[in-house]
Amino acid sequence: MTETQRSITEVAAGILLDAEGRYLLGQRPEGKPYAGYWEVPGGKIEKGESVFEALKRELWEELGIEIESSEELTVLEHDYPHAYVRLHVSIIRDWKGTPKGCENQSLSWELLSAEKPSVEPLLPAAWPMLERLRTLLS
Numbered sequence: 572m573t574e575t576q577r578s579i580t581e582v583a584a585g586i587l588l589d590a591e592g593r594y595l596l597g598q599r600p601e602g603k604p605y606a607g608y609w610e611v612p613g614g615k616i617e618k619g620e621s622v623f624e625a626l627k628r629e630l631w632e633e634l635g636i637e638i639e640s641s642e643e644l645t646v647l648e649h650d651y652p653h654a655y656v657r658l659h660v661s662i663i664r665d666w667k668g669t670p671k672g673c674e675n676q677s678l679s680w681e682l683l684s685a686e687k688p689s690v691e692p693l694l695p696a697a698w699p700m701l702e703r704l705r706t707l708l709s
């Protein structure tokens with residue numbers, strides 16, 4: 572396949588934002604591209620799913636939490652060597668349950684007011700969505 576024919580991987584990512592102004596990052600498990608990198612929770616949208624349905628499924632699978640609503644934040648595209656991804660980013664302020672690493676991934680709550688996260692490295696496409704969120708809330 573040539574570069575111009577690359578298919579687009581549609582991804583739903585959810586920024587869990589708590590009342591103290593903290594957001595959640597998870598570390599990508601072994602076996603996935605960019606294993607060990609930190610990211611906003613989420614994953615690929617399956618055929619026939621809406622962005623919200625994918626987000627609801629992924630957050631249940633990855634974190635064991637239930638969500639009933641989300642707010643669209645932005646849509647970002649990033650060209651990785653392994654895939655061209657389009658990220659549909661949402662903010663989630665309410666959820667049921669306590670997020671835990673259901674895929675044995677580490678989790679880290681980060682202060683949005685901090686200049687950068689306390690963990691690294693972050694997936695390249697995670698930076699612009701955090702910038703967008705800071706701009707929106709500032």
Ligand SMILES: Nc1nc2c([nH]c(=O)n2[C@H]2C[C@H](O)[C@@H](COP(=O)(O)OP(=O)(O)OP(=O)(O)O)O2)c(=O)[nH]1
Binds near residue numbers: 604609610612616656
């Ligand atoms: N969840 C998430 N994915 C991101 C972020 N930034 C970013 O570039 N991505 C990219 C990495 C991956 O190519 C893609 C997400 O796919 P994934 O591999 O996590 O999806 P999945 O859990 O459905 O994976 P799989 O079971 O099919 O392997 O989106 C981010 O902040 N969060």
